[in-house]
Amino acid sequence: MIQTRSLSVRIGDQPIVDRVDLDLPLGTITGLVGESGSGKSMTALAIIGLLPHHAMASGQVLLDGHDILPLPESLRCRLRGKRIGMIFQEPMTALNPLMTIGDQVAETLLIHSGIDRAEALAQARDQLNRVGLPAPRFPLDLYPHQLSGGQRQRVAIALAIALRPDLLIADEPTTALDVTTQAQILDLLHKLVRDEGMAMLLITHDLAVVAGHADQVAVMQAGKIVETGPTEAVFRTQKHAYTRQLFAASRHVPSLIRSDDPQPLMQAHNVVREYSLPHGGDILRAVDGVSLTIHRGESLGLVGESGSGKSTLTRALLGLDPLQGGQITLDGRPVTAGRSMPRDLRARMQVVFQDPFGSFNPRWRVDRLIAEPFHLTGYPPDWRNRVAAALEQVELRPDDARKYIHEFSGGQRQRIAIARALITRPQLIVLDEAVSALDVRVRAQVLNLLTDLRKTHGMAYLFISHDLSVVRGISERVLVMKSGRIVEDGPPEQVMDAPRDPYTRQLVAATPRIPADWFPDPA
Amino acid sequence: MILGAALAGLALLAAALSWFWTPFDVTQMAIADKLQGPTVVHWFGTDHFGRDILSMVMVGARTSIAVALVAVGIGMGIGVPLGLIAASHRGRWLDEVIMRGNDLIFAFPSLVSAILFAAVFGPSALNAIIAIGIFNIPVFARVTRAAALPIWTLDYIRAAEVAGKGTTLISLQHVLPNITNLLIVQGTIQFSLGILAEAGLSYVGLGAQPPTPSWGRMLAEAQTMVTLAPHVAIIPGLCIVLTVLGLNLLGDGLRDMLDPRLKAMR
Numbered sequence: 001m002i003q004t005r006s007l008s009v010r011i012g013d014q015p016i017v018d019r020v021d022l023d024l025p026l027g028t029i030t031g032l033v034g035e036s037g038s039g040k041s042m043t044a045l046a047i048i049g050l051l052p053h054h055a056m057a058s059g060q061v062l063l064d065g066h067d068i069l070p071l072p073e074s075l076r077c078r079l080r081g082k083r084i085g086m087i088f089q090e091p092m093t094a095l096n097p098l099m100t101i102g103d104q105v106a107e108t109l110l111i112h113s114g115i116d117r118a119e120a121l122a123q124a125r126d127q128l129n130r131v132g133l134p135a136p137r138f139p140l141d142l143y144p145h146q147l148s149g150g151q152r153q154r155v156a157i158a159l160a161i162a163l164r165p166d167l168l169i170a171d172e173p174t175t176a177l178d179v180t181t182q183a184q185i186l187d188l189l190h191k192l193v194r195d196e197g198m199a200m201l202l203i204t205h206d207l208a209v210v211a212g213h214a215d216q217v218a219v220m221q222a223g224k225i226v227e228t229g230p231t232e233a234v235f236r237t238q239k240h241a242y243t244r245q246l247f248a249a250s251r252h253v254p255s256l257i258r259s260d261d262p263q264p265l266m267q268a269h270n271v272v273r274e275y276s277l278p279h280g281g282d283i284l285r286a287v288d289g290v291s292l293t294i295h296r297g298e299s300l301g302l303v304g305e306s307g308s309g310k311s312t313l314t315r316a317l318l319g320l321d322p323l324q325g326g327q328i329t330l331d332g333r334p335v336t337a338g339r340s341m342p343r344d345l346r347a348r349m350q351v352v353f354q355d356p357f358g359s360f361n362p363r364w365r366v367d368r369l370i371a372e373p374f375h376l377t378g379y380p381p382d383w384r385n386r387v388a389a390a391l392e393q394v395e396l397r398p399d400d401a402r403k404y405i406h407e408f409s410g411g412q413r414q415r416i417a418i419a420r421a422l423i424t425r426p427q428l429i430v431l432d433e434a435v436s437a438l439d440v441r442v443r444a445q446v447l448n449l450l451t452d453l454r455k456t457h458g459m460a461y462l463f464i465s466h467d468l469s470v471v472r473g474i475s476e477r478v479l480v481m482k483s484g485r486i487v488e489d490g491p492p493e494q495v496m497d498a499p500r501d502p503y504t505r506q507l508v509a510a511t512p513r514i515p516a517d518w519f520p521d522p523a
Numbered sequence: 524m525i526l527g528a529a530l531a532g533l534a535l536l537a538a539a540l541s542w543f544w545t546p547f548d549v550t551q552m553a554i555a556d557k558l559q560g561p562t563v564v565h566w567f568g569t570d571h572f573g574r575d576i577l578s579m580v581m582v583g584a585r586t587s588i589a590v591a592l593v594a595v596g597i598g599m600g601i602g603v604p605l606g607l608i609a610a611s612h613r614g615r616w617l618d619e620v621i622m623r624g625n626d627l628i629f630a631f632p633s634l635v636s637a638i639l640f641a642a643v644f645g646p647s648a649l650n651a652i653i654a655i656g657i658f659n660i661p662v663f664a665r666v667t668r669a670a671a672l673p674i675w676t677l678d679y680i681r682a683a684e685v686a687g688k689g690t691t692l693i694s695l696q697h698v699l700p701n702i703t704n705l706l707i708v709q710g711t712i713q714f715s716l717g718i719l720a721e722a723g724l725s726y727v728g729l730g731a732q733p734p735t736p737s738w739g740r741m742l743a744e745a746q747t748m749v750t751l752a753p754h755v756a757i758i759p760g761l762c763i764v765l766t767v768l769g770l771n772l773l774g775d776g777l778r779d780m781l782d783p784r785l786k787a788m789r
Contacts, residue, residue, distance in 0.1 A: 320684050339689060346687045353678035361679045363700040373686040420682065 001025050002047065002084070002167045002199060006059035007069075009042050009051060016042045016055065018223040024167055024199040029190070031214030031231065032203045033246070035439040036410075039223040040203045044169045047201070048084050049076040063166070082112045085160030089172040091152035095144040101128065101155045102140025108162050127158040132188060149306075150181035157188065164196060171203045178305035178466060183510035186213055205439060207250045208469075208512035211235060219243050235518045245441060251514070252444035253473035254451035259297035265331065265427055265460050266294040266317065266349075272325030273309075273316050286312040288484035289326070294428065299454065299461040301475030301492065303468050303507070309484040310464055314432055317462070318351055330428070347376040350421035354433035356413035360405040366391075366416060367401035373424045390419040393456075394449060411442035415449065422453065430462045435470060447474055468511050472496055480504045524776025530769025534762070535588065537581045576758055579736040583759065586648060586737045587766070590730070591717030593652045595710055598659020603706065605660070606667025607698060611690040613672060622668070625661035633658035634723055641729035648731040655720045659713050666709045670702040704781035708774050715770035722763050738763050 002024045009017040017039040024030050034040050046057045049068070060067045068079060088094045095104060105124035109115060115123070121140060128138060131154040144152055153173065160168055170189060174182035190213050193200045202214055210217050210231060217235075218228040219242065227240040238244045273287035286309040294300050304310040315321045317328060319335045328335040333345050350373060353359045360369050367387045374383055388398035394415040405413060414434060421429045431450070435443045451474065454461060465471045471478055472492040480488035480495065480503070487501040499505045569575055609621040637654035644650045674680065675698065683693050724730035725739025733740070738759040745756035 318685055320681070339687075341687075343687050346685070349685075351682065351685050353681060355678055359678040359682060361697050361701065372683060372688075375692075376687040417682075 001064065003062040004043075004047060004059065005062065007043065007046055007061060008058045009039070009046050009055050010058075011052075011055045015223055017046060019059065020220075020223075020225055022201075022218060022225070022228075024201055026166065026199050027193065027197040028215040029193055029200045029202055029213055031210035031217040032201060032220060033205065033207060033210055033217060034220035035205060035246075035441065038220045040220055041171055043220070044086070044171055044201060044203055047167075048080055048086050048169060049073075050080075050086075078112070081108050081160075081165070082163045083165050084167045084169065085163070085165040086169040086171065087153070087156045087160045087173050089175050091149045091156060091176060094156045095152055097144050100141045100143055101133075101138075101147070102142075104155065105158050105162055108159055112163055123162070124158070127162045128155070130192070131155070131158045131161075132184075133158070148181075150177055150185060153177065153181075153185055154188070157185075157192070161192060161196065161198070165198060167199045167201065168193070169201045169203070172205070173202075174209070175204070175206075179468070180305065180506060180510040182209075183512070186512075189213070206512065207235075207246065207440070208514050211514040211518065212512050219246065232518060235514065249441040249444040252440075252447065254444075254447045256299075256474070256476065257451065257455055258476060259295065259299070259458075259460075261296040261298075263296045264293045265296045265298070266329065266335075266462075268292045268317065268326065268328045270326035271313070271316060271323055271328060273312050273321065274324045286484055287316060290481075290484070290486055291326075292479060292486060292489075294460050294462060296427070297454070297458045297460050299463065299474055299476050301471035301478040302462060302464045302481060303466065303471050303478060304481035305466055305507075307483075308481045310481050311432070312484075313481070314351075314430060314462075314464055318349065318430060319346060343376045347373065347424040348426050349428040349430065350424060350426045351430040351432060352414070352417045352421050352434040354436050356410040356417070356437060359417050360413065362405055364405075365401065366403055366405065369405065370401070370416065370420045370423055373420060377424055386423060387419075390423050391416075393422060393453065394419045409442075411438055411446060414438060414442075414446055418446075418449065418453070422457070425457070426459060428460045428462065430464065432464045433466070434463070436465060436467065443470075450474065468496065468507060469513070480507065524772060524780070527769045527772025527774075527776055530765050531773050532769075534584050534766040534769065537584045576741075576755065579741060580738070580759060580762055583736040583738045583741060584762065584766075586725075586731045586735060587718045587721050587739075587763075590648055590652050590655065590721040591714050594655035594659055594717045594720075595713050597653070597656025598663045598713060599706065599710060602660040602663025602665075603667045603699075606664040607671060607694040609664065609668045610671035610675060610698065611694050613675065618668075621664065625664050628658065628661045631658075634720060637720065637724060638727060638729055641724060646724075646729040646732060648735070651721055651724045651730045654724075655717050659717070662713060663706070663709065666705060667702065670705045671698045674698045674701050704778070707781065708778040711770050711774035711777060715767040715774070718763065718766055718770070 004020055004022045007017060007020045008015065020043055022030065022043075032040050032043065042051070042055070045051045047061050051057055057069060059069070061069045063079065063083060068076065095101070102121055102124050105127050106117065106120035109120040109123050110117065125135065125140060128140070129135065133151060133154055144155070147155065173189065174185050177185060186209065189200065189202075192198070202210065204210060214231045216229060217231045218225045219234070219240065220226070221242045227234060227243045234243065235247070238247055269291050271287055271290045272285065274283050274285045276283050288309070290313060302310055312321070316323055317335070319337055319341045322337040330345060330348060333342070335341060335345070367384065370387045370390055371379065371383050374380070380386060384401070387401055391398050391400055396412065396415055396419070405416070408416065417434070435446050438446060450461065461474070463471055463474055475492055478488070478490065478492045478495045479486050480501065482503045488495055488499060488504045495504060496508055499508055605621050609618045612618045637651070637658065640654040641650050671694075680693060680697060683697055688696070721730055721737070722739035722742070725737040726743045728740070728743065730739055731737040741759040742756055745752075745759070749756045
């Protein structure tokens with residue numbers, strides 16, 4: 001059993017983790033939840049002894065009652081992998097691309113248990129079978145690039161559990177995965193913990209994931225554990241104010257405004273978008289005959305997992321890529337790729353992207369960034385006032401216009417992105433995973449803002465996400481996309497509660513949810 | 524970094540100063556004073572014609588720096604736009620044409636080709652500049668393209684496309700400003716290579732012609748007397764080494780300073 005006592009981590013004078021006491025008993029899953037920057041990952045790294053070298057840890061990490069924190073690196077190496085295993089968020093980079101999966105799993109066994117290679121490979125085979133990569137379909141000599149993200153994460157899990165560690169640390173293990181894959185990986189981890197009787201520390205920002213799988217939960221804020229206890233009890237009582245805020249935000253649904261203008265704004269008819277794959281010249285049909293209508297002032301949700309073609313469809317709708325079939329119209333006029341589309345038409349739709357860090361040229365000031373869409377309409381003489389007004393609309397200060405983008409937090413950057421989308425007063429704003437990278441509380445604020453803006457400006461939204469639960473709150477109508485086709489179309493309640501398509505049913509079932517009766521007072 | 528800047532600065536200063544003042548006239552011979560070691564009058568001594576080496580080194584710095592600077596200018600002026608065009612047409616035929624053309628130039632050993640070039644068109648500083656400059660083009664084109672490609676995948680490029688901007692405008696407004704760091708660093712490195720190349724060409728007599736002093740030719744002329752008066756060879760040699768070292772250190776330092784990721788690691 002692993003415990004931490006007054007575990008603290010500081011970088012320079014900055015405390016990152018502050019006197020954390022955790023008990024991680026065998027056979028249980030402990031959820032560690034908190035927002036980004038709260039010190040969750042640093043806590044995990046301190047336990048396994050992989051802190052960045054400028055970080056200083058103090059306090060105790062007890063393994064079977066012995067403090068392992070002061071041990072020299074050589075001894076800690078022996079514990080790592082053998083007694084404590086870890087899996088990371090990003091399955092694409094967690095494996096060595098030049099080693100076969102069998103060798104990678106066998107490597108851990110070879111280092112720690114002094115068996116020969118043949119034996120290690122035989123054991124690696126067993127481990128891969130256990131994580132759901134069985135023999136005939138997944139031979140040991142596969143390379144990571146031949147596997148999907150979920151399969152790679154399974155290999156990473158096989159690596160981490162190969163030596164049957166006492167503790168498995170899973171740092172956001174499913175955040176980079178699709179909803180249906182997430183559900184499979186979480187079920188696998190759950191089963192492994194129960195079968196092996198190991199302890200698991202499940203680090204996540206997603207309360208619903210914790211609700212579904214953790215036995216006990218610790219809520220972390222600014223380096224401190226503010227509340228801890230059995231999951232259900234913590235969720236039901238929510239003693240600490242911060243816990244209550246987190247919960248409220250994660251269930252936050254902005255009040256939905258209904259649009260009642262049945263006039264179509266954007267229409268897509270039988271859209272086909274193909275591109276040839278780089279090697280071999282095969283043609284991939286990413287969007288396969290999609291027809292959809294967005295009405296004036298409507299808030300439409302589009303849900304699909306990675307590879308469903310929703311990003312390709314988005315690019316086509318925005319007039320960035322040429323179509324191979326069908327047509328798209330905005331206000332009755334055709335949307336075409338590149339310069340052939342008239343500028344005044346282009347100015348009628350704008351976009352907000354997912355990544356608050358990649359969405360802005362770091363060398364431009366905010367006013368220039370926000371004013372960029374004026375390129376379409378010509379800069380009005382009062383464009384600086386328009387920028388200031390847009391900043392106020394997204395609840396930022398007008399004098400933020402002279403700052404550079406790195407001076408803003410992720411949530412503030414998304415506000416700036418929304419301001420940029422608003423500046424030409426478009427009739428349609430495409431929100432491409434616009435809140436997916438944000439913490440729950442910030443996400444709730446941005447969703448509120450979007451709702452308010454629609455109320456005052458009356459524009460239509462196309463809200464694209466992989467997450468059904470986010471789309472549900474903000475959309476009047478939801479489309480579900482799979483393999484380049486729209487498989488479901490209806491109001492969110494109907495799609496969520498009575499899905500017609502088998503894929504939608506699967507998607508709904510896989511979406512983690514906090515049981516409704518766990519909440520003290522239904523808001 | 525500071526050392527590098529100091530060394531490079533010293534070379535620049537010497538070159539700049541030589542326009543207005545040198546201790547002695549570099550074309551004035553004084554056979555009576557030939558092959559003197561460093562003295563109070565001639566700080567770095569004199570060569571086999573009795574010319575003041577300090578003065579020659581100063582004027583020689585001018586030649587070297589001018590040749591290298593213009594050559595880097597040619598390389599950047601043509602290479603960077605080519606790289607930007609290639610990156611904006613990534614994967615299409617124009618990209619392919621530009622990059623294969625690059626490979627073609629890369630395939631020739633640069634100094635040997637520069638010698639060929641000078642031999643065909645006659646040895647002069649101008650021809651040296653052109654030859655070195657041509658071989659800088661593919662370097663800059665390739666660095667520019669490699670740095671620009673990841674920028675093109677970012678969302679702010681998408682946003683600019685949605686704002687109706689074409690590839691030229693996006694390349695100039697969004698891509699170029701975000702790769703200047705890299706280009707500055709590559710520029711200093713190419714600059715030092717240019718000085719080396721100029722010295723090499725002059726050494727074989729294909730760079731600046733007499734009586735214009737040049738570090739490379741000073742070295743070549745001193746070669747036969749290296750046992751007799753070693754300082755005549757050592758001093759221009761040291762000038763080349765220290766200037767190149769200084770520029771390389773400066774380039775490294777600039778990279779560390781301009782790259783926020785490296786800055787964060789320290």
